[in-house]
Amino acid sequence: MLVSKEDFAKYPFLIGAVEYVKNLDLKTDELSQPEFSAVVTRAETRIEEALIDGITKWESRRGYEIELLSYPVAVIFVSNIDDNYLKKRYSLAEAKRIQSLLKEEVDEKLIEIAISVFGWNVKNLPLEVYQPFDFSLSFIDYLRNAPSFHDYRWKLVNKRLINGEVFLQKDEFSRLISEEVRKYIEKTINTSPKVELNPLLLQRIEHIKQRLNLRKERIRIKDQPQNIISAAYPPCIKNLYDFLISGQHISHVGRFTLTSFLLNVGMKVDKLIELYTPISDFNQRLTRYQVEHIAGVRGSGTKYTPPSCETLKTHRLCPGPDDLCTRIKHPLAYYRRKIRMIRK
């Protein structure tokens, strides 16, 4: 069913779309030729849209072919720039575009994508009978993505779960697919082979890099209170922080670690909540509750400290220690020492 050029352009990760591009057998060198300049330009805009708006646009005016081909080119660019923030931001922006497109599609198309691309176990529910639900998805597939949406309505305990199947409405199901798409694109970027780019394309990449740095600079200025020295964050915290600002899923322990770390180095509760809220599924009230709890404003009244390196290692939150790490046992100790080193 999903075989038209339009479908391919909308959903360039479809097996058919990938095949189609592959059969064209394009070489990266050819991309600098004039007939592809529209494709390359569109690839560049895709990335810019991701950086600035956080969502790529569905652009059909210049034709489906350009739209389709610009996606793998954008992936090559992003992978070549090799910046964590950009990779995550771009995958998320594409996923958001897809989510909004999926909402407009007929149910069968959603099902086809879920089954053919991701191998999910999903059924379309007959109209009227299961009002207001449209789909039933195996709870195992549901749990691939739902736990990363930190909101009560996504908790399995608040879903209708019958005989292993979670009942879902269309907007929920498209949200789940788009999250899977996001992971899929990120994986594509991370596994895409390194290619030599000719000077013309490298020039384009330089241009994107400038935009990226500008954007990162702005976040830094906006989000960093002066007294907190982010240059002194240990690698684990830097990582989590990058995850957070690029709208990535962070595990429970990860969130606890980051939140308690930032609170301990002096970040204000309100500031932290602000940092959390732009992310799509964060529920403001829940976030406030959790942050205040860790800050000791609520409940037991004890202020929490982040876990030790040892604990972080067992939770795989330690990205691999650097030099200073080998001399400390706790991320806060890292921070204090590093500040002393910077000030010297």
Next chain:
Amino acid sequence: MRIKRVKAMKNPQEFIVQKFTEYYRDNANIIPLPTSYKNREFGFILFDKGGMLRHKAFVEPRFFRDFIKSITPSDVYHSAAYYKQPSREMGKKGWIGADLIFDIDFDHLRTPCKVEHEYWTCERCDQVGVGKHPSVCSQCGGSKFKMVAWLCETCLETAKSEALKLIDFLINDFGFPPHDIEVCFSGHRGYHIHIEREEIRQLDQDARKEIVDYVLGTGLKVSLHGLMEVRRRTGHKVIGPDLNSPGWGGKIAKGVYDILVTYNIQQLNEINGISKNMASLIYSQRDKIFKTWNNGNSWGSIKGIGIKTWEKLVETSVDNQSVNIDTVVTIDIHRLIRMPLTLHGKTGLKVISIPSKSLERFDPLREAVAFSKGTLKVYVLAAHRFRIGEDIYGPYRREIVKLPMAAAIYLFCKRAALLTD
């Protein structure tokens, strides 16, 4: 009969080891190895050493069996996880996946009898007592004590009914076929439930946490299950999930219904947030409420009983309907679990695997007996009334009694008796 302790009575440790050795000599060959045993880690607790002998792996069942015969462990475990190289250290094993496991242990169940079945032993001498230990031992002046918990039938029954409740969740909500649900009596205080299915192996910790929360009812928002208030000119009406609806909706409704049917005013008043007046109002209006419950999803439109009150009843309902499992065990994807037909070092009983459909009739204190031959004269320091097999023994206090082997070993393992010559 009060007897002075005589020299001839001795610590039964050696005897226990000898009995465990005999057990494994005679039974090692019938101990089934878990599926894909080559990819699992095995762990053993030894009698004389503290800590666990971990990271063992076996490429053939006979190696496992020879090993167990040669070391006579007090407890035997295998991982719920599958690894590429199970014998390497934790970070280097190469995790492939893990079965889904649940642990129900009466240690964390709230049973009214809990205070009665704890007792202490002095670390230095053989002094024992029921309840909280004293600050110094009256016999030797020592100040270190060990707390020991008896096997309690009431608690075991409670654990079993929790296990049955969990099985209901697993079959009806999660859709697992009954024959894929393995229930094990741990040989001591509870049950664990074990599901081996290809598709659940990959579930990560966050996903397992969601399953735990589902079973515990954690984070449940009743408004998301359809409880709401509709206001009309004629008054208000509360709508809630239907008694027959599947999943948590139906469980909530059933739980509230049970409360209305079985609680008296006093019990209603004990519910957090229900005042004395409210309790009497609910109690007096029960018949009227039941009448509206017959008409689909209406929970009634009784003046004075608003949605806030229903929410309080729902909270208690969720508490009653949820299953009390040990959260950590299910979320931990490297967990070790006890192996069927091995012995539990704290009781001398066997770990028994039970098909889920036979759990209802299962009697742990009879079917888990490992040492059914012979009798033994022992000096009991202190013991509650207890049952092993068909018969009930005790209470005993500093006396010599002749007991069937299983009962004697049970008391030895609990450090509640000494060997006579």
